[in-house]
Amino acid sequence: MHYFEYKGGELHAEGVSLSRLAREVGTPFYVYSHRTLVRHFRVFDEAFASVPHLVCFAMKSNSNIAILRLFAGMGGGLDIVSGGELFRGLKAGVPADRVVFAGVGKSDEEIAYALEQGVLMFNVESEEELANVDAVAGRLGKRARVAVRVNPDVDPATHPYISTGMKKSKFGIDIAKARAQYKTAAALPHLDACGVHCHIGSQITQSSPFVEAVEKVAALVRALRADGHGIRYLNLGGGLGITYRDEAPPLPCDYAAAILPGVRDLGCTLLFEPGRVIVGNAGVLVTRVLYAKSKEEKRFVIIDAGMNDLIRPALYESYQEARPVEEAAALRPKHKTDLVGPVCESGDYLAKDRLLPEYRRGDLVAIMSAGAYGFAMSSNYNSRPRPPEVLVRGDEYHVIRRRESYDDLILGESIPAFIAEGGR
Numbered sequence: 001m002h003y004f005e006y007k008g009g010e011l012h013a014e015g016v017s018l019s020r021l022a023r024e025v026g027t028p029f030y031v032y033s034h035r036t037l038v039r040h041f042r043v044f045d046e047a048f049a050s051v052p053h054l055v056c057f058a059m060k061s062n063s064n065i066a067i068l069r070l071f072a073g074m075g076g077g078l079d080i081v082s083g084g085e086l087f088r089g090l091k092a093g094v095p096a097d098r099v100v101f102a103g104v105g106k107s108d109e110e111i112a113y114a115l116e117q118g119v120l121m122f123n124v125e126s127e128e129e130l131a132n133v134d135a136v137a138g139r140l141g142k143r144a145r146v147a148v149r150v151n152p153d154v155d156p157a158t159h160p161y162i163s164t165g166m167k168k169s170k171f172g173i174d175i176a177k178a179r180a181q182y183k184t185a186a187a188l189p190h191l192d193a194c195g196v197h198c199h200i201g202s203q204i205t206q207s208s209p210f211v212e213a214v215e216k217v218a219a220l221v222r223a224l225r226a227d228g229h230g231i232r233y234l235n236l237g238g239g240l241g242i243t244y245r246d247e248a249p250p251l252p253c254d255y256a257a258a259i260l261p262g263v264r265d266l267g268c269t270l271l272f273e274p275g276r277v278i279v280g281n282a283g284v285l286v287t288r289v290l291y292a293k294s295k296e297e298k299r300f301v302i303i304d305a306g307m308n309d310l311i312r313p314a315l316y317e318s319y320q321e322a323r324p325v326e327e328a329a330a331l332r333p334k335h336k337t338d339l340v341g342p343v344c345e346s347g348d349y350l351a352k353d354r355l356l357p358e359y360r361r362g363d364l365v366a367i368m369s370a371g372a373y374g375f376a377m378s379s380n381y382n383s384r385p386r387p388p389e390v391l392v393r394g395d396e397y398h399v400i401r402r403r404e405s406y407d408d409l410i411l412g413e414s415i416p417a418f419i420a421e422g423g424r
């Protein structure tokens with residue numbers, strides 16, 4: 001469900017035509033629909049209205065401060081994975097006590113920063129990390145709330161790069177060893193082991209892996225309580241998938257109906273870390289066709305957005321739907337097409353071997369479902385300034401991140417005097 005629709009023959013974001021945006025902000029650009037963002041956050045949040053809960057938006061999927069502030073205003077918190085994300089979240093105005101800090105490799109500086117700011121809790125991924133969080137907290141005279149991230153060994157049936165809950169993955173602690181970890185944690189003076197965390201992967205399109213994981217962690221919570229640990233929070237991570245092509249993932253209300261029976265009676269505050277399901281279909285990347293050429297039965301359409309702007313197809317062979325901004329273009333003859341960017345890499349494509357209408361120089365193409373892990377994973381590879389991000393609300397739009405300039409590209413770089421003077 002989203003608010004990118006054809007109106008009067010042109011693809012619009014809510015009430016603003018994408019061709020108008022292209023004229024006014026240039027291409028390529030990311031555009032988000034405010035109404036879609038609000039709707040997705042609300043639908044997820046309301047699915048859990050019957051239990052105490054906090055939706056900690058996984059800001060790795062989209063870290064623009066305007067979007068973070070929007071969700072904070074709706075009562076949301078954040079799932080962060082770095083000091084930089086904490087900084088962004090605080091700048092956006094998200095209260096620190098609604099922030100959970102996850103990630104396999106938190107540095108001492110990051111742990112100290114998060115403790116000083118007063119985050120809600122750390123999701124801890126190893127025994128060494130438990131000891132280290134305790135040590136840093138001790139130095140600062142603080143007590144750190146922690147949840148151990150347990151790995152329930154469930155196959156989420158998704159892309160291997162985004163499966164995290166199986167034994168062979170680097171994430172979390174084997175659930176069978178979790179009770180021993182809590183015993184260790186309880187003996188550390190500066191820790192309050194008040195939660196259990198679990199996240200099994202991303203772009204999960206069925207309820208069953210979630211249900212399987214929830215059963216295992218609920219049993220663990222009961223065992224930990226029997227061992228005398230005061231578990232008050234259960235963090236079930238993120239991972240709910242979206243429709244990129246023809247997937248039919250459970251709706252948030254179906255997901256809630258599937259998992260709540262297994263956890264309701266625990267009386268824990270439930271934490272969730274959704275990213276993609278909130279923002280994925282709320283954003284598109286708009287790009288213009290630079291050139292087209294035909295080679296060996298295939299048409300190469302060269303667009304002005306590349307893998308540096310949206311890396312998902314190159315990295316995961318992911319499918320992102322491409323739609324012409326001008327509706328009538330869809331009626332043109334179709335050709336087997338690669339939609340490729342200007343970057344000097346063969347992997348630089350946004351669509352491959354796809355039957356697409358005959359795109360021509362100057363056409364605008366909307367790459368759909370680009371709101372999650374789109375701009376957030378963009379880079380300056382090939383010294384390409386990153387595109388702007390635009391937020392549409394009704395018939396108004398706001399540039400929430402300007403296009404980078406050439407000067408931005410060299411920000412922070414310097415030439416040592418011996419090189420500047422011609423030395424070697």
Ligand code: LLP
Nearest residue numbers: 058199202203238239240273274275276373
């Ligand atoms: N919580 C944890 C601990 C995570 O590792 C992740 C995602 C999330 C929450 C949010 O998952 P989501 O609800 O968005 O599925 N770059 C990849 C996805 C990587 C996901 C990493 N972890 C992609 O573009 O598909």
